[in-house]
Amino acid sequence: MxxxxxxxxxxxxxxxxxxxxxxxxxxxxxxxxxxxxxxxxxxxxxxxxxxxxxxxxxxxxxxxxxxxxxxxxxxxxxxxxxxxxxxxxxxxxxxxxxxxxxxxxxxxxxxxxxxxxxxxxxxxxxxxxxxxxxxxxxxxxxxxxxxxxxxxxxxxxxxxxxxxxxxxxxxxxxxxxxxxxxxxxxxxxxxxxxxxxxxxxxxxxxxxxxxxxxxxxxxxxxxxxxxxxxxxxxxxxxxxxxxxxxxxxxxxxxxxxxxGGKNYSLVRKDADLSKAVPNIIWSSWSHKGQICMSTEKVYVHEDIYDTFKGEVLKLSSEISKDSDYAIPQRDLVFTKKIIDLVDDAVDKGAQVLFGDYNKDEYLKNNSISPLIIEGVTEEMLLDTTESFGPIFTIHKYSDEDKLIKQLNDSPYGLKASIWSQDIMKALSIAKRIEIGGIHINHSTVHDEATIPHGGVKxxxxxxxxxxxxxxxxxxxxxxxxx
CATH class of the missing domain: 3.40.605.10 (Aldehyde Dehydrogenase; Chain A, domain 1)
Incomplete structure (x- = not known):
């Protein structure tokens, strides 16, 4: 057959x-x-x-x-x-x-x-x-x-x-x-x-x-x-x-x-952005975000936040033209859920940093264009709800210990990535984070036959x-x- x-x-x-x-x-x-x-x-x-x-x-x-x-x-x-x-x-x-x-x-x-x-x-x-x-x-x-x-x-x-x-x-x-x-x-x-x-x-x-x-x-x-x-x-x-x-x-x-998960990347101030930026975009948008390991949140150190944002916007304009990103979501149920999450965030003050957020077109074509959103806060549904769409949010952090505590207080724990050139420090952070799998200088979308895969919480x-x-x-x- x-x-x-x-x-x-x-x-x-x-x-x-x-x-x-x-x-x-x-x-x-x-x-x-x-x-x-x-x-x-x-x-x-x-x-x-x-x-x-x-x-x-x-x-x-x-x-x-x-x-x-x-x-x-x-x-x-x-x-x-x-x-x-x-x-x-x-x-x-x-x-x-x-x-x-x-x-x-x-x-x-x-x-x-x-x-x-x-x-x-x-x-x-x-x-x-x-x-x-x-x-x-x-x-x-x-x-x-x-x-x-x-x-x-x-x-x-x-x-x-x-x-x-x-x-x-x-x-x-x-x-x-x-x-x-x-x-x-x-x-x-x-x-x-x-x-x-x-x-x-x-x-x-x-x-x-x-x-x-x-x-x-x-x-x-x-x-x-x-x-x-x-x-x-x-x-x-x-x-x-x-x-x-x-x-x-x-x-x-x-x-x-x-x-489910609300997978994230942690970008330290010593990260190699030439490697981190394209990988994070790919990790979020691949298969229109319809992967359980997709990156949905990106935490960037305040010292490099503006530089990271600039690099992300520049590369996103090129990557989003790929024909794979024109493929519709699986069905309208997922499309409507994504729209609801974005609407809630925007209504409460978040900003669509990248992407043409056109709800009528989305519903007509059952297709969400890749989006990057800034200013998402705890009271917004998008902050804690898995979107299963081609979306990631970016967040600024200054205190690493405080961020780790915040991450460990979240209900999910499937996948994360850490971007840093200080491998031993990244390893130390990885050991402290409560999660099923964490990948240093690699994608959250990582599952291979020889490595155990699963989550916590x-x-x-x-x-x-x-x-x-x-x-x-x-x-x-x-x-x-x-």
Whole structure:
């Protein structure tokens, strides 16, 4: 199946290895024309008890089979999946273009997903336990085992790489997976899952479900209350993540959550602005700001604030002409949210420093032009709300210790960057900031397969990638022998 052929087709569920097309379909709309349907997907009928039973039985059967599959066979299946992903790259690229992903980002997604799988392969033959010392037994063992069937929920904005990490981490641990797609990007998930099935993964080890948005809460409650799911991973907004965490907690199901952020850059007075300025602009505006790690706030030391501002405005005029910045936002919901945030800030005294802020054009074209805003203060919604748009705000600071305290008092903690030529001082600051990942002289948009990724506070908890990703979906079992 190609994305071109997917126009107006019905993307099926995959349950127990069987592709199921239901009469209930949900439309996936174009980012260019919100009234145009690019394809439909079959929705999971939450009132169909036989379908639910099939889903649960397959998840348990898949776990029993996959968790006992020898590691050498798992490696061969993962390697075959990589080969198929490479063969089907054009389809996966097209699935990104269909929802507004620029070409470079489509490549990053597919190559990033392949990189994740390659990294997990390198850990599949690792030792699964240790022999600790024991005074009361002749032999003590601790072994790492998969936690059980996992519910994996990924968002739309980077659908291949985010589907990949939500699926492959638990698979690498030996778990079976039920993957629930985003209603805005089901095709990418379908294509990814098909690569693993065609690579020889046991049919019950990975299932694909699409759910109508209005049915999401009930579907989640049904699946969690079944007792089948032993862990859940979710990537998305903090607001939705809180609801999912509350539902999971009521059934004592642990979660790995990668949630929203208000990511920032700290530009010290000794920063190399020739490197910092273009990187910060790129980190904010790439993919129209629709990346969870996008830079949204920039704190600049007062000694270089005017120089930084001048350099930013000069370079922004050139960069904003790139055709990628003409791509619309995913849909009008996001466009209207961004407008509301900017309106609130401007009404309360903030200034649009760069960009043509034309609300009528934005709504007409579903496209936000890149913006830089100055004078944002604590009482403005934009100061603490993730915009998910091509916007960053600039702020002047003088006291570094005071700024660090202010940053640590904020509710979010996903990504930050520090720009400084004094590396040891930057490292000292990085250690003091409460955050999941911080990058010195590099972009906040930084996620690679060998480095743990995740947030703290309202940006979530738990870590994807490499051995840390496997550990998230594993349990430690103690065994003593006399």
């Amino acid at each position: 190609t994305a071109a052929a997917a126009v107006r087709i019905n993307i099926p569920l995959i349950i127990g290895g069987e592709e199921i097309k239901t009469t209930n379909q949900y439309p996936v709309n174009s980012h260019i024309d919100p009234n145009a349907v690019i394809h439909n997907f079959s929705t999971f009928n939450i009132k169909d008890s036989s379908l639910l039973d099939m889903l649960y039985t397959s998840a348990k059967t898949g776990f029993e089979e996959w968790s006992t599959t020898p590691y050498d066979k798992k490696i061969k299946i993962f390697q075959k999946a990589i080969a198929l992903l490479n063969e089907r790259k054009s389809q996966l690229f097209d699935s990104h273009s269909d929802i507004g992903g620029p070409a470079w980002f489509a490549g990053f997604n597919v190559d990033g997903a392949i990189g994740q799988i390659e990294e997990y392969i390198s850990h599949l033959s690792n030792p699964i336990g240790v022999v600790p010392q024991s005074l009361d037994t002749e032999l003590a063992l601790t072994i790492k085992q998969p936690i059980g069937p996992v519910l994996a929920i990924a968002p739309w904005n980077a659908p291949v790489i985010l589907a990949s990490r939500s699926i492959v981490a638990p698979l690498a641990a030996g778990c079976s997976v039920i993957h629930k797609t985003s209603e805005k990007s089901p095709l990418a998930s379908y294509l990814f899952v098909k690569c693993f099935h065609d690579a020889g993964l046991p049919k019950d080890a990975l299932q694909l479900v699409h759910v109508s948005p209005q049915d999401n809460p009930q579907f989640l409650e049904q699946v969690l209350s079944s007792g089948v799911i032993k862990k859940l991973n979710f990537t998305g907004s903090t607001a939705v993540g809180k609801k999912i965490a509350a539902a999971a907690a009521s059934h004592l199901v642990p979660c790995l959550l990668e949630l 309202s940006s979530g908890h738990g870590r994807f990638n490499s051995s840390w990703g496997i550990d998230e979906f594993s349990i430690l079992k103690s065994i003593t022998i006399n």
